Amino acid sequence: MTTGTLYMLPVTLGTDNIHQALPQEVIQLAQGLETFIVENEKSARRFLGLVKPAKPVRELTLLTLNEHTTDAELPALLAPLLAGQDVGLMSEAGCPGIADPGARLAAMAHRKNIRVAPLVGPSSILLSLMGSGLNGQRFAFLGYLPSDKQARIQRIKDIERQSRQQQETQIFIETPYRNQHLLEDMLTHCAAETRLCIARNISLPTELIVSKSIKDWKKSELPELHKQPTVFLLLA
Amino acid sequence: MTTGTLYMLPVTLGTDNIHQALPQEVIQLAQGLETFIVENEKSARRFLGLVKPAKPVRELTLLTLNEHTTDAELPALLAPLLAGQDVGLMSEAGCPGIADPGARLAAMAHRKNIRVAPLVGPSSILLSLMGSGLNGQRFAFLGYLPSDKQARIQRIKDIERQSRQQQETQIFIETPYRNQHLLEDMLTHCAAETRLCIARNISLPTELIVSKSIKDWKKSELPELHKQPTVFLLLA
The missing domain is CATH 3.40.1010.10 (Tetrapyrrole methylase, N-terminal domain)
Incomplete structure (x- = not known):
């Protein structure tokens, strides 16, 4: 059969x-x-x-x-x-x-x-990479980061190092109620010139895709991410 | 404005x-x-x-x-x-x-x-990953492998090591007229249990997406890949 x-x-x-x-x-x-x-x-x-x-x-x-x-x-x-x-x-x-x-x-x-x-359809990972302007010739999706703050900070540093070494866009997510914590940790611990794309609510009317250096994010008003599905993309 | x-x-x-x-x-x-x-x-x-x-x-x-x-x-x-x-x-x-x-x-x-x-549309990288059955929780796209044979073999070994360490699906491509060489090098140099997905002519009538261990690929008739767009996915 x-x-x-x-x-x-x-x-x-x-x-x-x-x-x-x-x-x-x-x-x-x-x-x-x-x-x-x-x-x-x-x-x-x-x-x-x-x-x-x-x-x-x-x-x-x-x-x-x-x-x-x-x-x-x-x-x-x-x-x-x-x-x-x-x-x-x-x-x-x-x-x-x-x-x-x-x-x-x-x-x-x-x-x-x-x-x-x-079959063809929407992927928040792929759409956010397309919209990010970060390197699409070489990229990695890492899934969720650790929930423990110290482990998360260490992981962010590892991700930044890997991105710098390989010129690889690093893509990751967080459970939506921890988005704001992850963002704060990146702003505190990443290098000024590292580029971070925040891709929130992809394909919804409230979609926001913004890429800035860490330095420029620190000068900007930060987007509201609490409990909103967000993909983070980093290129050091 | x-x-x-x-x-x-x-x-x-x-x-x-x-x-x-x-x-x-x-x-x-x-x-x-x-x-x-x-x-x-x-x-x-x-x-x-x-x-x-x-x-x-x-x-x-x-x-x-x-x-x-x-x-x-x-x-x-x-x-x-x-x-x-x-x-x-x-x-x-x-x-x-x-x-x-x-x-x-x-x-x-x-x-x-x-x-x-x-905007939503087809990506051979994403479609091949969806169809591969390999790890979609953690993956990396590496672009093209080196064209020099010795450098390519070394790169394949590095890719396999990284995949094993991180349980990360490694996705890569080759200029279509070198596909057959890349496949032969992988069959020769990868471990028997490493899983390799060959995704050829994605979304064309001649689409082929097959995942097997290196050991099982060696026992199979190999697909014709010469000059046909192909994505390779490896999980060690």
Whole structure:
């Protein structure tokens, strides 16, 4: 039997506007799918309501893959694909397989010779890099920084050193209620000429993407970042 | 006077199918622009023909920004923005500001307080990572590897070491006519358990995204990569 395709289906970044976020053919493809593997069922149903699938949303099959999913549970998620069905994999926001648990299933799909097909959509990491004006020829995404203040300061210094040595843009995030602390630590501990891009609420009406040197950030009014999804990009 | 917005406008990755690559609202926005900064004028005119702008393509203003553009030439490219016009920045393929000269202009726009607005579209780097099943929580894009064989082998070993130490997916490219050499060097010099994803002709009908261990790649028939755009992703 021919196996199905695992479509890596991006979702909107907090907006309701799927026509700003997804190509028409991606929306059409999603409309035809009947089985989805989702990070959060509630937000996935809301997103699928916007997509307007061929079948009513309540009749779609939604399986969950999140940080609590064990390796032992992964084979059950691949069962529909092995039975020949196409499946859409969605993360909570943005592109599945990037900074989410989706890559674990894609890895297992490759081992079973199931086709994995990425679809175009919004990624706050990529969009913020495009908008930053920092080096896009060489960059690294590091995920979350340590929550402990001393460990975070040390990590910031390491990141700055790596960026200077390699001329590499370093991209990282923080849980939104700690954004302001991270920003303060960078302003205190980074070199005056280091460039910092703050990319807040990407693709929302309140989107802000501003790149300045640490020296110039210190002279500016700082943007409100508390509890707002923000990507930080640094180039020393 | 209010300055214009610099739109970072992605273009298709070799296909003619803009409805697979760009959201409807991105296409509509591009239709309304009259000034574009482009990496290659010929391919940009071809792409704009598909977009069907409000003004005939021959009446649009196209300015060039490529690897030969000097810093002294950049201010002239910002002049329309400072005069209040919105401008679209396009690279040869994919997302501007990523692995192209576009970031230089975005950086200068930030210094002039010109708004830089990234738009959703296809990136072979991001799509290949989504499809790879390799670590998407931590990754680095390294650009091109050295063309000299000995230097390239050393670099592959460094990349593998960095990936193992940080559990970081390492993403890199090669000029397409050297793809086969790069692949052979990786098969010879990487550890048996290192995972390698080959992502060829992303978004074309001949798209191939396959992840295997080096050991399993050695047992497989190798894909034809000669002169075909390919992204390599490695996780040791």
